[in-house]
Amino acid sequence: MIMQKKEIIQTLTLIFRGTFGQPTLDLRDDLTANDVENWDSLTHMLLITNIENQFGFKFKLKDLNKMKQVGDMITLIESKLDIHPL
């Protein structure tokens, strides 16, 4: 079953809330680590692991440098899940 972008964002929101202990956190494309409490290099790897487990794919080390903000993350997840935006 192919996931739609909206579903990706919903799933990602739950992962973010759980990883950083922020139950009311909402995602937007330009959100960065500076905007979210507890999101730092230590917790970032927990986030990566949770995303991999939830979506069922593996990131490459090089991918990590490409994710500067949440929008980049969503684009990368789309490409990993082979979703091509219309």
Next chain:
Amino acid sequence: MTFTSLNFLFFFTIVVVLFNLIPQRVRVWFLLFASYFFYIDLMPVFAILLALVTGCTYLFTRIIANSKSAIGKHRVLVLGIIVIISPLIFFKFFSFVNLVITTLLFRCGLHVSLPTSSYILPVGISFYTFMAIGYLIDVYNEDVESESNIGIVALFLAFFPIILSGPIERAGNLIPQFRKLQQTTYSDLVAGAKMVLWGYFLKLCIADRLGLYVDLIFNNIHTYNGTTLLFASVLFPFQLYADLGGYSLIAIGVARCLGIIVVPNFKRPFFATSMSEFWRRWHMSLIKWLTNYIYTPLSFGLRRWKMSGIVTALILTFIISGIWHGAELTFFVWGLLQGIYLSIEVVTLKKRSEFKQKFCLNKNPWYILISCVWVFILFSFSQIFGRCGSIGDAFYVIGKILNVLGKIEWLKLMPSSLGLFSLTLLLIKDFLDEYYPNRFLLFENKNIIIRHLSYAFILILILTMGVFDSGQFIYFQF
């Protein structure tokens, strides 16, 4: 010629003037010449090593950039890292490895003496080695393009404001600036001069003043009681902050006077409310380097272990950081402690977040104060290991602090009392910048009288209270 010498002030002034007079096309080569002149003045023979590391870095980055094969690129990367890091390991750990082997052989009944090295650690080698490795990895990861002009690569590694003790820069920030060196603007000159002035104040009026007391106590730990040792242990983190923070500000300010923006190294570390936040504010360029090139690959490789992987990567990263500071058990324990502190924080993150949200503690001033003090206590405790000459001395100091109380040696503190006054000024400034940004400005005040009175006040403090014969910066030894 160090930053605190009069010669440096002459050198720096001449460099800034000439830099602005010469044509743009020769500015890179002029700065490269000035940087090597500065470095050679310290120890000529070590400039050869710097040039060799530069040549290797240039060669390996060019090969990686032009290689079509992924396996080939990876092999060149590994070879490049080994070649570039070898001199650092040789100079830093030769004596240590020698001692370990000799001791082991001795315990096996073999009295063998190995060849010894009488070389001293080339100043700045850690910093330019880290920058070279970072550049190599960034080119491999395609985060930056490999630079074809060897002059720019050489300047990146030898740039005189930062070669001795950082900040540890990344190629992605400095090399693009070196490609288009412009004349310095008035605002750059003023901003740079302000940083240099404040940096000298930190170094000469705080670090070196406090150092008179801290060094006296730590060099005679058997003479003083636990309370005095405790007081010196409390002062040492401030001395270190003012020393490396002051050095960094002078380096950043000097670079700014040439129109070059260098990354910051400290951001009011003693107002951090957790150890992880503390390490985002203390020696930031080193931590960023460790995060990018050691912690991230390690934790990424171990991520299948989930939390255990992160904890392992954290502890290993800080142990490496500790061993980099010195091949001694004290620095190993120092690194291990940082790793443990951060691991506990990351493991308890969710619980702590829930607790803070439940009791609305995020903006509670008492909670913030207690957190800041707690972070300071943890860091100061770890620094006892960083400051003592041996692990035995460190435990002796801790034991005495816990058991042998008494009166503080106030008389011994007299030469440093002016340092305490300056430290109070620094902490007030940091406090205002942290909690009331842009409200109580001195150097940046719009009123020209307040601004100039502030400059004059700090200058007078430096001239009247500064320690001008203390020698080196603490981080030169690393």
